Amino acid sequence: MAATIQIPQVAGYNFEVAPNFADMATRKRLSPSAIKGFFRIAAKWHIKDEDARLLLGGVSSGSFYSLKKNPRLLDQDTLTRISLLVGIFKVLNILYSSRLADAWITLPNTNPMFHGSTPLVYMQRLGLPGMMHVRQLLDARRGGQ
Numbered sequence: 001m002a003a004t005i006q007i008p009q010v011a012g013y014n015f016e017v018a019p020n021f022a023d024m025a026t027r028k029r030l031s032p033s034a035i036k037g038f039f040r041i042a043a044k045w046h047i048k049d050e051d052a053r054l055l056l057g058g059v060s061s062g063s064f065y066s067l068k069k070n071p072r073l074l075d076q077d078t079l080t081r082i083s084l085l086v087g088i089f090k091v092l093n094i095l096y097s098s099r100l101a102d103a104w105i106t107l108p109n110t111n112p113m114f115h116g117s118t119p120l121v122y123m124q125r126l127g128l129p130g131m132m133h134v135r136q137l138l139d140a141r142r143g144g145q
Contacts, residue, residue: 021076021083028073034082035071041089044102047120054124055131056081077128084131091138113137 019026042052053064056078066072074082092101105120113133114122123130 021079024073027076027079030079031074032071034074034079034086035067037086038082039068041085044089045105045120046102047106051120051124055085055120057127081128081131084128084135087135088131088138091135091142095138095142111137 019030021027021030038052038056042055047055049061049064053059053061056064059067059078088105089101092104095101096104106118108114108116108118110116119134123134126133
């Protein structure tokens with residue numbers, strides 16, 4: 001007999017439907033925590049500001065440091081990128097010890113997908129599709145879909 005999945009009930013959140021990042025109200029609600037989370041993840045991964053800027057889609061230095069000091073409303077692309085990075089961070093911490101989880105993104109990887117490079121370089125080179133590939137790879141390793 002198959003087990004049923006219990007979806008948590010949290011006031012104001014519907015977990016059955018992914019958030020619509022095209023919706024202005026959704027972006028307003030999620031942007032502050034997404035920005036805060038992104039900078040915390042970047043610090044945990046010990047990535048340079050230049051690399052962090054590339055993960056956000058190649059934002060300028062001025063925009064990057066402005067975002068760091070004064071969080072603002074994110075566009076759909078940036079919010080999607082951060083969402084994928086949060087998912088990658090979460091899966092890494094499920095799969096590995098915190099030390100390896102924090103280093104994994106910057107370690108050379110023998111998976112043919114990376115061609116001996118690091119997952120960070122792979123995601124920077126391919127952008128959003130690269131982030132999705134890394135997320136799918138990690139989800140598959142933990143037994144997800």
